[in-house]
Amino acid sequence: MSSKNIVDEGDLILLVFDEKRRWLVKVEKDKEFHTHKGVIKLNDVIGKTYGSSVKSSTGAKFRVFKPLPRDYILKMRRITQIIYPKDIGLILLYSGIGPGWKVVEAGTGSGALTVVLAYYVRPDGHIYTYEVREEFQKLAIKNIKNAALEKYVTFKLKDISEGIDERNVDAVILDMATPWLVVPHAYEALKEGGSFVSYSPTIEQVQKTVFSLLKTGFFDIITIECFTRRILVREGKTRPATSMISHTGYLTFARKIT
Ligand SMILES: C[S@@+](CC[C@H](N)C(=O)[O-])C[C@H]1O[C@@H](n2cnc3c(N)ncnc32)[C@H](O)[C@@H]1O
Numbered sequence: 001m002s003s004k005n006i007v008d009e010g011d012l013i014l015l016v017f018d019e020k021r022r023w024l025v026k027v028e029k030d031k032e033f034h035t036h037k038g039v040i041k042l043n044d045v046i047g048k049t050y051g052s053s054v055k056s057s058t059g060a061k062f063r064v065f066k067p068l069p070r071d072y073i074l075k076m077r078r079i080t081q082i083i084y085p086k087d088i089g090l091i092l093l094y095s096g097i098g099p100g101w102k103v104v105e106a107g108t109g110s111g112a113l114t115v116v117l118a119y120y121v122r123p124d125g126h127i128y129t130y131e132v133r134e135e136f137q138k139l140a141i142k143n144i145k146n147a148a149l150e151k152y153v154t155f156k157l158k159d160i161s162e163g164i165d166e167r168n169v170d171a172v173i174l175d176m177a178t179p180w181l182v183v184p185h186a187y188e189a190l191k192e193g194g195s196f197v198s199y200s201p202t203i204e205q206v207q208k209t210v211f212s213l214l215k216t217g218f219f220d221i222i223t224i225e226c227f228t229r230r231i232l233v234r235e236g237k238t239r240p241a242t243s244m245i246s247h248t249g250y251l252t253f254a255r256k257i258t
Pocket of ligand 1 (some may be wrong): 080081082083106107108109110111112113114130131132133136158159160161175176177178
């Protein structure tokens, strides 16, 4: 995920045939990528400009794109539920996360949120991510390495409800079953005015977390939910898609006060 615009050996690219058929592919010299529309020689991709196209052995045309954070997290391997782009977008905006931020996160899970956080705190920020299950942490480490973002992340195999090691952090973000147990530790770890975020699938989790935030010394507490609906734009028959994801999770935001 760098800013150069020419495909190099070792890059991870997004190869797109159409809306449904798209793959994350590592560009390795002398290797081939097999699709139902023929074989693509990866040597043919090296040196191409992102946005250009490459032809397969059957003459089918594939577009070559730089994967956006959204493409990456939707295509990477996952063994846990992940936070979806619509919710991550709000997490970034409502917490203020940006370059140089020091962020604590739990649980790491498959690392989808970790990838996006690491991408946005570059070049001087850092993510400290806590996870209790080693097999999840291992996969998350692989996913972050594939995205070439590992230097921005410290992985911790630790139960965050036993305490947070870092201090003076800009944000604490929780996606785990019992966020309310972490609220006092988040208060200790955050700098004054720092951002707290919790993502929970159920209302019961939200209530426990909000009551704990009120008791602990947080302010500006809000809980929101986000729906997105795809619009199908067609000549003379533009309308919303008939199905949509109705529920993922509730987002709670708060600021530390003294
Ligand atoms: C839904 S997953 C997180 C997914 C992640 N946000 C993503 O986007 O890929 C929840 C994770 O929290 C971890 N977890 C639960 N309780 C924890 C705790 N007390 N400390 C650290 N991790 C915890 C679980 O093992 C699980 O991997």
